[in-house]
Amino acid sequence: MNTIIIKTYKAPPVREKEALRYAGCRAADEETLKLLCSCIEEAEDKLNYSVCYGEFPLSINGDLCDFGVFSVQSSALAKNLSGCSRSVIFAATIGVGIDRLISKYGRISPTRSVIMDGLGSERIEALCNEFCKDYALENAVSLKPRFSPGYGNLPLMTQKDVFSILDCPRKIGLSLNDSLLMSPSKSVTAFAGILRNGEP
């Protein structure tokens, strides 16, 4: 039986350049940085960093990746996971607070909305990085670069399988829309192949 574990995290430090890059800003001037800081201050206590994950067996046959509980056909994923006999499958979210802020400012100040959105993207990526680092340390393994549904030729439909086995709605309040968008929007699901001390 696969256990799905829930973990919550404290906020990883904000990478300001990254946040601005997501907001479409390659070089930041003083005004924009000030705006970003103000957004960080407003959003900080409204973010909840949660991850739910499980460890699954993996056998790869050509393009077919079989995790036991489901399998998926994708050469891109097979390539990414090659050499691994186990994989982490995880879902991460920073919660609905940021969506509310993005939506509210979408009505009254699109500038702030864009910066909030960029910040949200940076935050969820930071959470994923934190989780992967943490998992590797705790289990004395290393993880291959994470790979999400929608990357390469890994079908977006795979989301349905991921949601089904991780029970995301109940575990971390993450749901899948009919259009396969996730709500809350600043969320990620991914596969991360496990290498034990450099070997599978």
Add this chain to the structure above:
Amino acid sequence: MKFSEFLKTNNVCLDGGMGTYLQKQGLKPGEKPERWNITRPDIITDIHRQYFDAGCNVVCTNTFGANLLNFDAEELEAIIKAAMENAKAAREMSASQENKFIALDIGPSGKMLKPLGDLDFEDAVAAFSQAVKFGVKYGAELVLVETMNDSYETKAALLAVKENCELPVIVTNAYGEDGKLMTGASPAAMVTLLEGMGADAIGANCSFGPKQLAGVAEEMLKFSSVPVVLKPNAGLPKIVDGNTVFDVGEEEFAEDVAALVKKGLRVFGGCCGTTPEYIKALSLKTRELPPLPVYDKNLTLVSSYSRAVSFGDAPILIGERINPTGKKLFKQALLDNDMDYILNEGIKQQEMGVDILDVNVGIPGIDEVKMLENSILELQSVSDLPLQIDTANIDAMEAALRKYNGKAMINSVNGKEESMKAVFPLVKKYGGVAVALTLDDNGIPETASGRVEIAKKILEVAETYGISKKDIVFDPLAMTISADSSAAKVTLETLERIRNELGCHTSLGISNVSFGLPNRDAVNSTFFALSLSKGLSAAIMNPHSVDMMKVYYSYKALSGLDENCEKYIAAADSFTLAGEPLTAKKEVSETEIASKLQHSIIKGLKDKAGEHTKDLLKTMHYLDIVNNEIIPALNTVGVGFENKTLYLPQLLMSAEAAKSSFEKIKEFTAMSGNAPSDKGRFVIATVEGDIHDIGKNIVKLLLSNYGFNVIDLGKDVPAQTVVDAVIEHKAPLAGLSALMTTTVPAMEKTIKLLREKAPWCKVVVGGAVLTKEYAATIGADKYAKDAMATVRYAEEVMENL
């Protein structure tokens, strides 16, 4: 005995975990446990029996995910029928002498409701309704709504229960580490919402063990006038030797829950990780504990999606600005369906410190039902303040109450029989605190006694509807002293008597008292102070009025409601400025101001841009300001963006600064009766299935800067709605935005329909997933890679017309 009777005089023990138990029996991840009612009924019946034998009073059917979103009607009926039969069989088989009841279990849908997700409120109600209907058909004795982490979904489920049966209903929610629901509701807010809608018991389940949930239970015990429920997990799960183990054992679990029973908890059980052993320990530990009485807390509470506001000693400010009376711009905004105006007013008032927002959108010429409903939906997505639904239109009142995410204040009901007959049933069904005007068919009594009599009558009638006086707030009506010099005195006397004789809260629309007089704020603020001293609980007022806010803060400080006069001191700075800066004005030339305006737009300085525009309007014609100053400044920024010397945030800051200028011009031209320019109509929407609109909002902002009349249909917009809008407004342009590959087909469908029904319309498309090639494939006229490109294209189209 019926369950509601049993609940009145006993502690109630619920069953334990089902999901975790089934997993041990071989339920695979992703497999639907509800189907086991039909494929493995023996296992289901057995676990129910084990729980009954362990001493519990209520077993919850294995129907957690049994709703129309997960199963079609035929299978749903079969599952619920089997689930009920299994539970009944277990009851037969059990040797326990306890009272044994069967609850229909309703769990969350797994989807988020709009606007945060894509599940429509009414679809949620429908999905749960069918389950309730089948539950009733096959013999449920009560309903348990559990594990939802969203107040809105919980409302939908509770509504489904209330609309389809008369069974008692227990509601428990899943609280997070911060002691709130995932979508923000505090335990007090949930009690307010659920008690208002008639839940028979309210509580928490899942996520944590009894120790961690104790805080939630205790807060509920403070606020709830119905029994409180706790159904915790067996602590937290961890992996030991490859197996899942929960870290709280049976004895500890039973001890912790029993401790809460001693504090007044009346209904209890276990969730994930608990087994019949846990329930046995729990049942034994609580056997000798007496059921502590549940007292009516007599609290007057309203709530938003996240917080509850209690009427008490501190005056409650209800912001009055969302009301079209006497506001030309607002009336125009309503006719134009400009929701942004309403939202801005709401947010501004929140920043000024109001506790509740009054929402009144009643003007002739619009569909008030739809407008009020939309206003409520939009406001509750940008503000966490409770709302006061202000309308004389009963259909509008119902539509708004139904969709409101919380327990609203309702303005108003009065002593006329037809009013009470129309409003009280709504208050009973949806919950709410009703503002009751002390007038009846004979009009407004001239004496305080007359008004108090009407108040008494209203309370009597309310009681026949099952509405307690704690949910009625009286408005003794402030008439203007310019017409009747004793008007204020009568109101003040009525206030005092209602407070003291009837024990009810009061509210007043303060401004009425000064109608017809000059310098109204002086009279209003004094009347406010006098009313507060007579016990006024809430005031509908203008938070931008410095005089009114002075009285508010001073009163609180004087009445010992402001520790160390902290709030007063913080607010005191804003009292000295009456709006205008105190520095002497210099004489500045027109050209200087003009270049300052351009500079502030280019630098994105919103407030400065507004200021300079106001100054410039004194000497320059507004069209010249637009064409010679604002547009060139925008173009400078636009070119910089296209050449990548500045980026999106700077582009947007300039756009907002320009918008601020336009707003000043709009105010000016509205006052002088000139119509603002209209370069052309542009219908914009994010297509069906897509709920992201950042890009769309940016395009909207830029287009309106450049003089286009943008009709914003919002997000997740069906093709037909776009077509209808294009036809209605005879729009030469339409812009469609889509974020994902899965929603591009909706874009294609919209374009096809547009070609058919509105062939004159030019369609421009944009969005993260689109490319020029894609756009051509789906038949768009233009692919715009960013907002500026859309503006350029729109201008091109208008020029060629």
